[in-house]
Amino acid sequence: MSAAFIYDHVRTPRGKGREDGALHHVTPVHLAAQTLSALQERNKFDASLIGDVGLGIVTPVDEQGCDLTRFALLEAGYGDSATGYQINRFCTSGLDTVKFAAAMVTAGQTDAAIGGGVEMMSRVTMGSDGGAAYSDPVLRERFPYIPNGVAGDLMATLYGFSREDVDQYAANSQARAALAREQGRFAHSLFKVKDAEGNSVLEEDEAIRSGTSVEKLATLQPAFEQIGADGYDALLQKIYPQIEGISYIHTGGNSSAIVDGACVVLVGNQQFGETANLKPRAKIRAAVSIASEPNLSLGGVLPVTDKALAQAGMEITDIDLFEVNEAFAVVPLVYAKHFDLSLDRINVNGGSIALGHPLGATGAILLGTLIDELERQQLTTGLVTLCAAAGQSTAIIIERV
Secondary structure, eight states: OOOOEEEEEEEOOOEESSTTSTTTTSOHHHHHHHHHHHHHHHHOOOGGGOOOEEEEOSSOSGGGOSOHHHHHHHHHTOOTTOOEEEEOBTBTHHHHHHHHHHHHHHTTSOSEEEEEEEEETTTSOTTTTOOHHHHOHHHHHHSOOOOHHHHHHHHHHHHTOOHHHHHHHHHHHHHHHHHHHHTTTTGGGBOOEEOTTSOEEESSOOOOOTTOOHHHHTTSOOSSHHHIIIIIHHHHHHHOTTOSSOOOOOOSSSBOOOEEEEEEEEEEOHHHHHHHTOOOSEEEEEEEEEEOOTTSTTTTHHHHHHHHHHHHTOOGGGOOEEEEOOSBTHHHHHHHHHHTOOGGGBSBTBOHHHHOOOTTTHHHHHHHHHHHHHHHHTOOEEEEEEEEGGGEEEEEEEEEO
């Protein structure tokens, strides 16, 4: 089987996911097309060498439906023969498409493929795709869908993290992201997004709140307490009788920010690199997904890490840096506690609390951030993982080339 290498990645700056956000007037298909164009322009590869292209889109309706990827490829100038698909596995979607690209390469189905994602949260409302988890009473009775915010506060209760803990983590994420932006650590991967008239509308990540403090965060009200009181508290106390109640500590300030954004990652074998005259930046050592207990829906990052390490024949101590999606502050805190890791090795340039979480794209963005930081620090190995609704998770381990 062929080894799968990552040759490059590019991403948009992340724009605030509301009507006054810088990217709001760019449609999802045009944002994805610009990202695909930026990747090809930077690497000068022949698009006919790409076997398939996948984009994660977590709300695949309206402007984000109808196999957006195929039309983005046409708009990006990849030619009539470029095939594309889109997937929704909640927050892991962008990383899953990179995993699928690597699987095609290692299986010999193609010499190269592209994974990534796009999500315009200011234009297509999260959750507007509906689904049986919301609307089928029989299914909901048997397999209740626990909102991620409630699940995050349940996780904090079970693992003993306080409001002060998550606020301190969030303030640190903001400070790290602000420093990374100031020092240009993201600059190599970004391109300028343009509007329909060709004017530059965004060059740097927009959602970072410089100067965020624990004191400011402490003034925010819990975001999910009322949702829990509407019935989830009683349900979860039956499942977890060891807790007296859920401590609601996550707010808009220590949860991931709603943003617009896109990212793509170029994956190929050695033959592709030789043909396209490109040098790989990283090798994929492991790529796995798992499903775990759905009521504690954010906990999958723990077993998926164990599975990825086993696939790669590695120990947790073999990993230099980690990207653990900051869906809520408790997730990386639990991860660090469970694996006995210093937070200095996790999300060193901040994460989704500060930079934002464009659902379908985040996994690919985190992978790219990890590659860039390994190169900056001259380190070797990294692991990226995200939790997803209903207890799913994906992880990829990379080794810098």
